[in-house]
Amino acid sequence: RATNEREVLLMLKRLRRAHPVGYCLLTEVVFLAVLMVVPVLLVLLLALLGVDLTRVDDYFLSAIQELLGALVAVFFLKKTDRLGLLRRRGSGFFNGILVGMFPFAMICYTLYGKLLFGMPTDRPLRTGWQIAWYFIGMFTVGVAEEFLFRGVIAQTLLEHFGTSRAGIWKACLLSGLFFGGAHLTNILSSAPFGVLMQCVFAGSLGVLFAAIYFRTGNLWVLVFLHGAQDAASLLAGGLYGTENMSTAVSSYDSTMLLSVLVYLIPTFFLLRKKKIGEVGLYFGKDIQ
Numbered sequence: 001r002a003t004n005e006r007e008v009l010l011m012l013k014r015l016r017r018a019h020p021v022g023y024c025l026l027t028e029v030v031f032l033a034v035l036m037v038v039p040v041l042l043v044l045l046l047a048l049l050g051v052d053l054t055r056v057d058d059y060f061l062s063a064i065q066e067l068l069g070a071l072v073a074v075f076f077l078k079k080t081d082r083l084g085l086l087r088r089r090g091s092g093f094f095n096g097i098l099v100g101m102f103p104f105a106m107i108c109y110t111l112y113g114k115l116l117f118g119m120p121t122d123r124p125l126r127t128g129w130q131i132a133w134y135f136i137g138m139f140t141v142g143v144a145e146e147f148l149f150r151g152v153i154a155q156t157l158l159e160h161f162g163t164s165r166a167g168i169w170k171a172c173l174l175s176g177l178f179f180g181g182a183h184l185t186n187i188l189s190s191a192p193f194g195v196l197m198q199c200v201f202a203g204s205l206g207v208l209f210a211a212i213y214f215r216t217g218n219l220w221v222l223v224f225l226h227g228a229q230d231a232a233s234l235l236a237g238g239l240y241g242t243e244n245m246s247t248a249v250s251s252y253d254s255t256m257l258l259s260v261l262v263y264l265i266p267t268f269f270l271l272r273k274k275k276i277g278e279v280g281l282y283f284g285k286d287i288q
Helices: 002-018 020-048 058-079 093-099 101-117 128-161 165-188 192-216 219-233 235-240 245-250 254-270 278-286
Strands: none
Touching: 002 020, 002 058, 020 058, 020 128, 020 165, 058 128, 093 101, 093 192, 093 219, 101 192, 101 219, 101 235, 101 254, 128 165, 128 192, 128 219, 128 235, 128 278, 165 192, 165 245, 192 219, 192 245, 192 254, 192 278, 219 235
């Protein structure tokens, strides 16, 4: 068994070093496969145990799904000696929020709009447990996707392309492409055009998140921003059950194309010449 583990370790390290894009594709495929299979197996298990599935909250299932996805990311981090990224402080959490001030401001604006104008007046609040599972589910999405798409994929691409300005931009853009493409799996539950718009939105957001990660060196800043953004965008559904992710994605229209500008403009600001050198402070030792 120990020999097999060493072989897997060496294989992943060689693949990551020699074929980083192929390695990133492998990690994403495994991650998405787990996210797709886990809910089916979990529902089957609950049915076999005699649990009334109509009483099982969707966000409970989502939390379990995303936690297992996070374990997939942790597996790849551990096998390639990058588990220390989860402990790296970088610029610190609160300084990291200042670097990520643009998405943080967008989250606050979304919350303001939802709380003042987006809450239904003719429906009761969901139960306390249902609301709790909603916020837990949104947080675990942030954990799983940031561990994988920034901790594994963006980190791998940065180490490959280097910390020059061109290298950083290549890592940001390509990791954003991986992040946007991952949302194509939503085609199984949402309208195709809405999914396409979500991919565009997620891809440009992924570029910005990668830039924030490179500027801060702190993965937990992105976990917070990601989880908070998801929670804010679906707040009415989480509190009142008026919508879920599938219906929200189906409602996306061509205005989502504006996200390309909305997220790429602050990315240019974060990666301006005056600040680009900070990336090397946090990631220079990772570049061999």
